[in-house]
Amino acid sequence: MNWLLVVAGAVLGAPLRFLTDRAVQSRHTTGFPWGTFVINVAGCLILGTLTGAAAPPHLQLLLGTGLCGALTTYSTFSYETLRLAEDGAGLLALANTAGSVFAGLGAAWTGVALGQALWG
Numbered sequence: 001m002n003w004l005l006v007v008a009g010a011v012l013g014a015p016l017r018f019l020t021d022r023a024v025q026s027r028h029t030t031g032f033p034w035g036t037f038v039i040n041v042a043g044c045l046i047l048g049t050l051t052g053a054a055a056p057p058h059l060q061l062l063l064g065t066g067l068c069g070a071l072t073t074y075s076t077f078s079y080e081t082l083r084l085a086e087d088g089a090g091l092l093a094l095a096n097t098a099g100s101v102f103a104g105l106g107a108a109w110t111g112v113a114l115g116q117a118l119w120g
Helices: 002-025 034-052 057-071 074-086 090-119
Strands: none
Touching: 002 034, 002 057, 034 057, 034 074, 034 090, 074 090
16 A cells, blocks of 8 residues: 555656646746756655654655655756756756755754654
8 A cells, every 4th residue: 555655646747747847937038947946856855844743654655755755856866966067057066066066955854843843
């Protein structure tokens, strides 16, 4: 039954990623991949909150493994960063890498603190 929870979370996460990326990307004209950036940071916040709240295993499978696993995308982040570098936008590639790492860590830390404060 655990795999059904992961699948159910992924069924929600994958379309949510696509729709969020399209909505964010349509609101600016820069070459920076804000859609993927926002999605990955949001996923770090959700996973951090689940961890800080010490969510039960079934909720971790549904939201942590399934939803966040399908929502966040390291492969797209890597591809978009590589494309920026290949297109001569090295500073944007560097900003995407550093920003994603630091914002993701900050979101995860914030999520853990939030989860502990609300449910810990």
